Amino acid sequence: MLRYIARRVIQMIGVLFALSLLIFVWLRMLPGGTVSAMLGERATPERAAQLRKTLGLDQPLPVQYWKFLTNAVRGDFGVSSQVAAGTDAMRVFLDRLPATIELTGFAIVLALVTAIPLGYLAAKRRGGIFDGLGILVSLVGVAVPVFFLAVILKQFFAVDWHLLPVAGRQSPELDATRVTGFFIFDGLITREYDAAWDAVKHLILPAIALATIPFAVIFRITRASVLDVLDEDFIRTAEAKGLKPGTIRTRHVLRNAMLPVVTTIGLQVGGLLTGAVLTETVFSIPGLGDAMKVGFETRDYSVVQVLIIMAALTYVLINLLVDIAYAYIDPRVRIR
Amino acid sequence: MQSSRKVSALAVASVAALVLSGCAESKRDESGTSGSSGSTSNATMTFAAAGAPKTFDPFYATDGESFRPARQMFEGLVDFKPGTADLTPGLATSWNPSSDGKTWTFKLRTGVKFSDGTPFNADAVCKNFERMDKQNEAGQTAASYWNDNMGGFNKSKTDLYQGCTAKGEDSVELKLLRPTSKFPALLGLPAWSMQSPTALEKYKANDVKAQGDGITQSEYASKYPTGTGPFKFESYDVQNKTVTLVRNDDYHGEKAKVAKLVFKIIPDGTSRKQALLAGDVDGYDLPNPVDWASLKSAGMNLMVRPAFNILYLGLNPTKNPALKDLKVRQALYYAINRDQLVKTQLPEGATVATQWYPKTVDGYSDAVQQYKYDPEKAKSLLKEAGQSNLSIDLWYPSEVTRPYMPDPQKIFQAVKADWEKVGVKVNTVTKPWAGGYTDGTSNGASPAFSIGWTGDYNTPDNFLANFFIGKQMGVTSYPWGAQLQKEITDADSIVDAGQRTAAYKKLSEKLMKDYMPGLPISNSPPAIVFGKNISGIVASPLTAEDFSTAVKK
Numbered sequence: 034m035l036r037y038i039a040r041r042v043i044q045m046i047g048v049l050f051a052l053s054l055l056i057f058v059w060l061r062m063l064p065g066g067t068v069s070a071m072l073g074e075r076a077t078p079e080r081a082a083q084l085r086k087t088l089g090l091d092q093p094l095p096v097q098y099w100k101f102l103t104n105a106v107r108g109d110f111g112v113s114s115q116v117a118a119g120t121d122a123m124r125v126f127l128d129r130l131p132a133t134i135e136l137t138g139f140a141i142v143l144a145l146v147t148a149i150p151l152g153y154l155a156a157k158r159r160g161g162i163f164d165g166l167g168i169l170v171s172l173v174g175v176a177v178p179v180f181f182l183a184v185i186l187k188q189f190f191a192v193d194w195h196l197l198p199v200a201g202r203q204s205p206e207l208d209a210t211r212v213t214g215f216f217i218f219d220g221l222i223t224r225e226y227d228a229a230w231d232a233v234k235h236l237i238l239p240a241i242a243l244a245t246i247p248f249a250v251i252f253r254i255t256r257a258s259v260l261d262v263l264d265e266d267f268i269r270t271a272e273a274k275g276l277k278p279g280t281i282r283t284r285h286v287l288r289n290a291m292l293p294v295v296t297t298i299g300l301q302v303g304g305l306l307t308g309a310v311l312t313e314t315v316f317s318i319p320g321l322g323d324a325m326k327v328g329f330e331t332r333d334y335s336v337v338q339v340l341i342i343m344a345a346l347t348y349v350l351i352n353l354l355v356d357i358a359y360a361y362i363d364p365r366v367r368i369r
Numbered sequence: 370m371q372s373s374r375k376v377s378a379l380a381v382a383s384v385a386a387l388v389l390s391g392c393a394e395s396k397r398d399e400s401g402t403s404g405s406s407g408s409t410s411n412a413t414m415t416f417a418a419a420g421a422p423k424t425f426d427p428f429y430a431t432d433g434e435s436f437r438p439a440r441q442m443f444e445g446l447v448d449f450k451p452g453t454a455d456l457t458p459g460l461a462t463s464w465n466p467s468s469d470g471k472t473w474t475f476k477l478r479t480g481v482k483f484s485d486g487t488p489f490n491a492d493a494v495c496k497n498f499e500r501m502d503k504q505n506e507a508g509q510t511a512a513s514y515w516n517d518n519m520g521g522f523n524k525s526k527t528d529l530y531q532g533c534t535a536k537g538e539d540s541v542e543l544k545l546l547r548p549t550s551k552f553p554a555l556l557g558l559p560a561w562s563m564q565s566p567t568a569l570e571k572y573k574a575n576d577v578k579a580q581g582d583g584i585t586q587s588e589y590a591s592k593y594p595t596g597t598g599p600f601k602f603e604s605y606d607v608q609n610k611t612v613t614l615v616r617n618d619d620y621h622g623e624k625a626k627v628a629k630l631v632f633k634i635i636p637d638g639t640s641r642k643q644a645l646l647a648g649d650v651d652g653y654d655l656p657n658p659v660d661w662a663s664l665k666s667a668g669m670n671l672m673v674r675p676a677f678n679i680l681y682l683g684l685n686p687t688k689n690p691a692l693k694d695l696k697v698r699q700a701l702y703y704a705i706n707r708d709q710l711v712k713t714q715l716p717e718g719a720t721v722a723t724q725w726y727p728k729t730v731d732g733y734s735d736a737v738q739q740y741k742y743d744p745e746k747a748k749s750l751l752k753e754a755g756q757s758n759l760s761i762d763l764w765y766p767s768e769v770t771r772p773y774m775p776d777p778q779k780i781f782q783a784v785k786a787d788w789e790k791v792g793v794k795v796n797t798v799t800k801p802w803a804g805g806y807t808d809g810t811s812n813g814a815s816p817a818f819s820i821g822w823t824g825d826y827n828t829p830d831n832f833l834a835n836f837f838i839g840k841q842m843g844v845t846s847y848p849w850g851a852q853l854q855k856e857i858t859d860a861d862s863i864v865d866a867g868q869r870t871a872a873y874k875k876l877s878e879k880l881m882k883d884y885m886p887g888l889p890i891s892n893s894p895p896a897i898v899f900g901k902n903i904s905g906i907v908a909s910p911l912t913a914e915d916f917s918t919a920v921k922k
Contacts, residue, residue, distance in 0.1 A: 064805030067582050071431075072513075076811040077839045080516065087510040087579045104581070111581015117607065118423035119586030128607050184639065192647045199644040205611040205631045206413050214608050317635040319610045327636070330768075332803055334582045 037360055045349045052345050053105065053338070057098050060334050066090070067114050070331040105342070111335035116327050122335035125324060126343055131214035132202060132320035136312065137305045139236045140243035144301070148248045149294065152255025153287065156263060167252060174249030179308055183242040183315040190238055200317035203232050239316040243308050247301040254297045258290040265289075306344075409616070412921035413629040414903065417641040417653035421634050422612060425602060426574060426590035427559035428501055429511040433912060436559045437654070438612055438632055441916050442484075443562030443596030446475055446494070447553050451907040451915065454677060454729060454827035456554060460489060460563055460597065461541075470548025470864035477539040481621045483565035484601040491535035496566035498533040498543065500575060507579045514560035514825075518551055548864045554826040565595035599625040599917035610634035616917075625917035626905065645669065645900060651921065652899035654912070658716035658775045661896060670899040673718050676727055676892035677910035678773040678823040679832065682784065683887045687843040689816035691756050698885045699740065700750035701817075704791040706742040707890060710783045715893050716775060722889035724877045725832055729910065732829040732860075732873025737881040747791040760794035764810065764818035769802040772895035773821035780819055780890075813840040823895075824911070829873045830861040833880075842886045853884055 068084045069076055085091045089100065104111065110122040117125045155167040191199040203209060203216050209228035212219045217236075220229025262268065263286060271281050310322035317323070321340060328336040420434040427439035448459035461475040481489040504512055504522050512522075521528030529551075531544040545552065555561060564574070572589035579585075594602050599622065600614040612632040616625040633650055635641045641653040642660055646667055656664055656671065665671050684701070686692040707721045720728075724737050751757050765781035774780060778799075785795045798815065800806040810818045820841075825831050834857055837844045844850040856876050863869035880886070897908055905920040 064800060065803045065808050069805070069808040069811075070803035072807065072811075076807045077841075078812050079839075080513070081808070081811065084510050087507055087584075088582055089579065090582070101581070109581070112583035112585050114583035115423075117421060119584060119591065120607075122581065132608065187640070187643050191649070192643045195647060199647050199649050200635045200637070200640040201609065201611075201633060203609050204649075205415065205606070205609060205613065205633055206629070208613075209609075211606070211608060216609075314637060315640065317610070317637055317640050319608065319634070323636070330801070330803065 034360065038357060041353055041356060045353055048349055049342065049345060050102075053102065053342055054098065056338055056341050057101060058094070060332070060337060061094065061097075063332065066332050067334055070115055070333070101338075110339040110342075113333055113336045115331035115333040116324050116336045122339040125336050126321070126339050128214065129319055129321050129324050131216075132318050133306070133309055133313070133322060135215055135217065135232075136236060136239055136243065136318060136320060137302070137309055139240040140305060140308075141247060141298070141302060143240050144244040144247035144251055145298070147244075148251035149255050152252045153259050153282075153290075155252070156256045156259035159260060164256075167256070171249035171252045174245040174252075177245070179242055179245065179311045180315050182245055183239070183312060186238045186242055187315075197238050198235050202235050202318055203228065204235075207231055235318075239312045239318060242315070243305060243312045246308065247298075247305065250301060251294060251297055255290065255294050258293050259286060262286050262290045409624050409626055410628065410921065412627045413631055414627045414652075414916065414919055414921055415631045415633050415650045416916070417635045417644055417650040418612075418632045419634075419636055419638070419641065419654065421610060422605075422632075424586055424590045425594035425605070426564070426587065427562045427594075428515070428564070428574075429508075429513075429577065429586075429590065430559055431513045433654070436912070437914075438602075438614060439559045439562065439594075439596075440598075440913055441600040441614055441630060442594055442598045442602055443559065443564065444598050445556050445558070445561050445563060446477075447557045449557050449826075449909065449911055449913055451918075452909060453675075454824065454910050456557065456827075459557065460494075464553050466548070466552070466864065468864070470552075470862075471545045473543045473545070473552060474536070475541050475543070475553075477541060478621065479539050481597050482619060483563075483568070483595050483597050484617050484619065485565050485568055485595045487565045487567040487595075489563060489597055490538045491541040492538075493566050494541045494563065495533035495535050496569070497563050498530060500566075500569055501561070502528065502530050504575065505577070507577045507584050508575055510579070511577055511584050512560070514555075514558060518555050548862050550828045550830050550861045550863070550869055551826070554828055558825055562596060568593050568595035597621065599623075599915075600630055603629075620917075623917070626920045627916075630916055645898065648900065650900075651903050652897065652906075654897050655772060656896055656898045657770070658896070661716065664898055668901045670901060670903060671896055672898070672906070672908035673716075673894045673896045674908045674912070675729060675910040676718065676720065676894040677729065678821055678895070679722055679725065679727060679892055680773040680780070680819065680821040680890045681722070681725070681836075681887050682890060683810060683815070683818045683820055683842050685813050685816050685841070685843040687813055687846050689761055691754075691759055691761075692816065693847070694754045694756070695883075695885055696750045696754040697756050697759065698888070700747040700754070700756075700791070701788065701793070702740045702885070702888045703743045703750065704747035704793070705784055705787045705888065705890070708742060710780065710787075711891050714776065714779045714783055715891055716896070718894040720892050722891050724881055725836060725889055726824070726829050726877075727892045730824070730827055730829055730832070731866075731870050732877060734874040734877045736874075737878050740881075744787075744791050751791065751793070757792060758794070759792070760796065761788070762796045762798050762816050763788075764798045764800065764806065764815040766802045766806045766819070767799045767804075771821060772823055773891070773893050774819060775893070777819055784819075811839065811841050813843050819890075826911070828861075829877070830857065833857045833876070834861070837886060844886055847884070847886070849884060853880075853886070 068081050072080055113120050113122050113125050151167055155164040158164050187199055190197045207228050209225055210223045212222060216232035217229050220226060220232060268285055271285050310326055313320045313322040314326055324336055325340050418434050422435040422438055423432055424430050424435050427443055430436055430439060445459050446461040448457050450457040460478050462478055463476045465474050477491060483489060501515055502522055509522050519529040524531055529546050531546050534542045536542055568589060572593045574587050574589035576587045577584055599617055599620045601617045603613040603615045605612050614630040616628050635644055638657055644650045645653055661671060684692050684698060691697050711719050711721050751759060765777045788795050809815050810820055822832060822835055837857060838854055844853060860872040860876055863872055902922045903919055905918045906914055
């Protein structure tokens with residue numbers, strides 16, 4: 034088992050190494066670069082050359098890469114030039130991670146608590162008005178671009194009706210205490226409930242925008258899956274036996290219908306991170322998506338590199354854990 | 370049935386939550402209200418910023434988002450009169466040059482203290498200048514404004530700064546390498562702000578290093594910026610993207626009217642506008658000209674600044690030899706219907722540029738050669754030059770807006786259409802601003818391109834030296850290139866103000882008649898907008914608004 038784990042860890046390191054090389058070269062092949070982003074209209078060839086020299090960007094690419102790699106191994110991914118100028122790139126990642134987790138977590142919970150019951154209801158009342166309406170809403174949900182929906186939501190709920198805030202994570206005048214960076218959680222543990230509630234209010238519109246697609250997909254899968262199960266003989270048997278509707282619903286229908294839904298949820302979580310780039314931009318939430326966007330636009334190599342590498346690291350680590358779990362359960366995997 | 374009841378209950382609960390949140394919001398608005406109009410209040414003014422400040426140490430700052438908070442916390446020896454680019458006393462009450470223009474004596478304001486209690490005096494001024502001049506390699510790279518304006522560090526042979534001597538408590542002497550029109554105007558820029566020598570030393574302000582692809586900041590720059598201004602630094606909440614400044618109750622002048630000034634960073638332009646309309650913020654800078662009318666009709670307090678910028682078409686003959694001929698460059702200028710362009714593509718208040726700096730700059734000439742729209746003349750000039758089939762690459766940036774160029778693509782299309790009308794074939798080249806555009810244009814890789822400049826202070830040199838001393842317009846490849854560069858430096862060095870203005874006027878006329886290295890297009894007024902409840906702010910052509918005079922009702 035240990036040998037298997039060691040082999041997988043070495044593979045993982047290889048993957049990360051190859052990825053780092055790929056990103057490093059690719060970023061530097063893009064037109065422009067850090068120097069022109071930093072200098073703007075003030076860019077004279079002399080100033081640009083001076084900055085390139087100071088930053089070591091005048092050295093051959095392999096030398097630059099070697100420097101980057103040896104520093105990265107020690108956890109030093111360099112310093113942000115634009116996204117959070119002068120701040121350690123790893124710090125930028127850590128500072129922004131909670132915002133993205135909070136947003137995507139809120140969105141997926143919102144999608145689940147609405148899509149599963151509504152999908153179930155739609156299936157139960159197949160062909161009815163509710164079912165038709167549900168299908169229409171889910172179709173619109175998939176078809177409408179996230180940013181468009183976000184702009185509309187903001188216009189009505191924030192600008193016209195003043196019900197919710199337009200942008201950001203929390204009203205600055207609250208002067209809330211920061212502990213973990215998860216604003217709702219921080220508000221609860223420091224008993225600053227108004228700050229926690231304020232953070233929730235800031236999340237409502239972006240989470241609705243971000244949850245729309247997962248809602249639509251999960252709604253449809255739930256509906257289809259419940260329909261399949263409802264047609265099964267054992268449901269008829271259960272009804273004929275006179276079981277309570279509640280028991281049939283939870284023990285028989287939902288439990289059996291949930292399998293494809295759970296698989297879909299897994300896929301949707303991955304998609305949420307992509308959606309977060311747009312949502313964070315439109316709602317000015319300083320999360321990872323926003324950092325990635327600004328990082329690319331301004332050629333902040335350090336930040337883009339750390340974001341991609343950390344995303345890849347998370348991905349390969351999860352895979353590794355899953356594989357180890359499989360190997361633990363099924364010994365045949367270990368000798369493959 | 371049971372389930373549908375639950376769904377209805379959920380819906381009711383959601384609506385109730387939204388309504389309650391609305392109530393909470395209104396309550397918060399009321400609590401921020403201040404009854405006072407002229408005196409100080411406990412109000413908080415929230416201003417939406419388009420980006421995060423890159424540093425709080427103004428000496429290393431280069432971007433508007435860093436300048437804005439810096440201007441509220443720091444003061445320089447000289448200041449600009451509200452609403453103009455003219456000089457007025459700052460921390461110095463008066464200043465005088467020696468007869469050779471190389472030594473400047475500043476009389477200092479007395480009784481002023483930095484917000485950490487350190488006294489402001491001649492010694493503090495000299496410590497500031499010595500600190501600015503003494504930079505390590507990374508510091509020299511980061512200190513763009515010093516680099517561009519002073520030309521060197523550590524009292525080197527090219528360094529304009531050659532020393533500072535305290536003459537008692539309230540008088541200081543600055544020695545320069547040569548006389549220059551920049552003095553003392555540039556001392557009003559945030560880069561030359563006076564900072565507490567105690568804090569600079571204690572928090573190692575000069576400790577900047579190149580690391581990876583960026584430059585690290587000192588502890589001073591990120592946490593302890595200390596000036597003499599009406600506001601002082603409180604916090605930068607990275608995770609909420611807000612910068613908070615509070616009133617400096619020991620300020621030597623009139624105290625700030627609001628107690629707190631918060632900069633809320635909202636990078637998305639539409640969101641900034643929506644945040645203002647929703648009452649979440651009290652103002653934001655550079656509203657898109659297409660929104661001006663709707664903001665005004667919503668009752669917002671939109672202020673249009675006097676135009677202190679220029680949009681021009683750069684030309685570079687090294688990339689297209691046909692441009693070497695003055696007739697070709699003149700033809701391209703005659704071919705552009707600038708009146709039409711200004712009227713249709715630029716905001717209200719924009720004017721046609723007839724020369725290389727705006728009218729408010731000393732040295733502006735009313736006697737420059739005019740190039741009224743004349744496509745026929747353009748055609749005949751091209752014919753005379755043997756360039757009736759001229760083909761040119763015209764560059765424009767794909768994704769930015771600049772104060773002098775609110776919509777680069779539309780401006781490009783207008784110029785392209787005009788040039789095509791006189792038979793010039795225009796090849797489109799578009800690149801992202803930081804994705805090759807500024808790189809390419811500053812290196813002289815583009816034969817024709819749209820770019821511009823917003824003045825830092827009121828001297829022609831701040832415009833001309835930036836345009837023509839560099840590779841951007843391939844000036845040195847013209848037979849008169851070196852001569853033009855010498856004329857720019859010579860005019861800058863004239864000590865007598867009257868003679869200097871006359872020299873610049875003459876140079877401006879020559880630039881438009883004999884040299885014509887590029888094509889000035891327009892001067893556009895940028896705007897700044899505040900909510901209905903904010904008054905007392907004077908819009909500045911240098912975007913140097915003082916927020917301490919803001920009153921929140």
